[in-house]
Amino acid sequence: xxxxxxxxxxxxxxxxxxxxxxxxxxxxxxxxxxxxxxxxxxxxxxxxxxxxxxxxxxxxxxxxxxxxxxxxxxxxxxxxxxxxxxxxxxxxxxxxxxxxxxxxxxxxxxxxxxxxxxxxxxxxxxxxxxxxxxxxxxxxxxxxxxxxxxxxxxxxxxxx
Numbered sequence: 001x002x003x004x005x006x007x008x009x010x011x012x013x014x015x016x017x018x019x020x021x022x023x024x025x026x027x028x029x030x031x032x033x034x035x036x037x038x039x040x041x042x043x044x045x046x047x048x049x050x051x052x053x054x055x056x057x058x059x060x061x062x063x064x065x066x067x068x069x070x071x072x073x074x075x076x077x078x079x080x081x082x083x084x085x086x087x088x089x090x091x092x093x094x095x096x097x098x099x100x101x102x103x104x105x106x107x108x109x110x111x112x113x114x115x116x117x118x119x120x121x122x123x124x125x126x127x128x129x130x131x132x133x134x135x136x137x138x139x140x141x142x143x144x145x146x147x148x149x150x151x152x153x154x155x156x157x158x159x160x
Contacts, residue, residue: 026133026146033145036138037075038113042147043068047129052102060126066103067134067149070120073113081111085135086125087146093135097124129153 027033033040048064050057065086073079086094100106107121133146 024135024144024146026148028148029150031147033136033147034074035136035143035145036140037073037077037079038081038136038138039072039074040136040145040147041070041072042134042149043070045149045152047153051104051124058102062126062128065125065127065129065132065149066122067125068105068120068122069107070118071107071111071113072118073115076115078115079113079139081113081119082137082139082141083109084123086127086132086149087135088130088132094125094127094132097126100124 029042029044031041033042045068046066048066050059051064052058067084069084071081083096083098085096088094096109097103098109100108103122103124105121107119107123111119113119129151131151132149134149135144135146137144
């Protein structure tokens with residue numbers, strides 16, 4: 001009996017050591033994702049080798065990943081939309097690009113939404129092509145969610 005109790009306590013202690021990312025819900029592309037007052041909808045992803053004009057293209061260190069997203073403030077007050085982060089299967093993070101040069105329909109980096117206001121556009125990352133989750137959050141970054149971004153390639157790797 002004592003052995004069973006010790007085993008139970010050990011299992012309970014180990015369950016408390018689980019990675020916090022296991023507790024964050026993951027959504028599929030196209031699903032509505034609400035983090036506090038912010039509602040995210042990811043429509044598509046696009047990998048590109050270059051952005052901008054062919055004569056003078058912007059070239060990434062790895063590859064450009066453009067994520068088409070709409071964000072709505074469903075709250076009653078102005079809200080700042082925090083930057084988004086890519087997280088790979090090894091929990092390595094890649095931050096959103098802060099330079100919007102040649103990014104089509106760039107959502108921008110300083111994003112403030114009034115109540116019931118929406119914004120739609122691309123966020124961009126310089127990352128290795130692989131499977132990722134897009135980490136999104138509320139303004140305080142206390143409510144987190146992931147949006148699954150399967151690895152898919154487009155037939156045209158130039159700017160969409």
